[in-house]
Amino acid sequence: MKIKVLAVTGIRSEYDILYPILKKMQANPMFDVVLAVSSAHLSEWHNFTLKKIEEDGFKIVDKIDCLFMTNRNVQRSKGIGILTYALSQTVEREKPDFLFVVGDREESIATALVGNYMNIAVAHLGGGDPVFGNADDPIRMAVSKLAHIHFVTAKQYGKNLENNLKEDNFRIFFTGNPAFANIKNTESKTLQEVSNYLDFDITDGKYLVLVKHPLSSEETDAYSQMKITLEALEEFCKVNKYKVVASYPNTDPGSYDIVKAIKEFENKSFIKFNNTLPREYFINLIRNAKVLVGNSSMGILEAPFYKLPVVNVGNRQQGRLNAGNVEFVKHDRSEIVNAIHKACFDEDYIKKIKNLECPFGDETAPEKICEALLSINPKDEKWLVKKVLC
DSSP states (O other), X not given: OOEEEEEEEOSHHHHHHHHHHXXXXXXXXXEEEEEEEEGGGGOGGGTOXXXXXXXXXXXXXXXXXXXXXXXXXXXXXXXXXXXXXXXXXXXXXXXXXXXXXXXXXXHHHHHXXXXXXXXXXXXXXXXXXXXXXXXXXXXXXXXXXXXXXXXXXXXXXXXXXXXXXXXXXXXXXXXXXXXXXXXXXXXXXXXXXHHHHHTSOOTTOOEEEEEOOOOGGGGGGHHHHHHHHHHHHHHHHHHHTOEEEEEXXXXXXXXXXXXXXXXXXXXXXXXXXXXXXXXXXXHHHHHTOXXXXXXXXXXXXXXXXXXXXXXXXXXXXXXXXOOSOEEEEOSOHHHHHHHHHHHHHOHHHHHHHHTOOOXXXXXXXXXXXXXXXXXXXXXXXXXXXXXXXX
């Protein structure tokens, strides 16, 4: 009898982590895997990434339009309400054995709530991973208390769940980061091919990548923080003849302010902004970059696998496990420029990062996750009933 898994996805970055797991399930006759697609995947502002999921050949059983395109704090809580309502109907109709979700965004908390109320085992990837100063951090902890099965990306995160949140040890599986399978399995492209796709010449390899999002606790500073970062990048690039390939921010409050700063720089020759890049081009872009700048979780979780230096600007990602490739700096032009210079030209620092040991596992995470799910009886009360903490 097949095990039915309903995965919930709302944004490209999280789907890229899910993708190799879903492909592994799809190839296994023991699984019946279906998807509920929501939020940014249905947004033209994010290049309607639902199309990519369809191209990947997965069965989509629901499309839940729950993204409020506003810069106000109300957008995420309203979105969670709509998503919870709609997903409840999806689960009632589809009757999955497991719900599967990643991370700390709206999809994770909505899925965890629905699973608990409807007595469906929730498998969560990414628990025990603290992110200070962001609304997503308590959401991740809440999801961890609601979820029945934990797939953690680092051993330390498993210890956090067991020791700090008092989660049962048998629920915790150290699998590592599934995104590494994408990186490992994506075919190499030349910088000429990447340049042609971007319509931006980076064939000499002298470029860095910028990915920067708003931080909920510093939302009102989003514009000035982005402008300072862009000014620092312009200063570095003018002196050193480098270029920047940049991404638009996520949809969190403050994103409109970041876009306002982007508009002031988008016609400058040193930088190229993109909404969403296809996986095969984005991975090859990162493979050949000199440094990643900004505040994306990719700098923490994926960059160690690439052996890539990261300059994390500001407080977003503070508190997370640092493999040794991330340097944290304030929103200060000289600090940012100096940190980028170190990442690009300090041979001892570059050598150290090339030799670092990645704490987030290897490319075998999808296999480990599938094996774990196959070993679990989703109807056994051992998994569905969690102990009460006083």
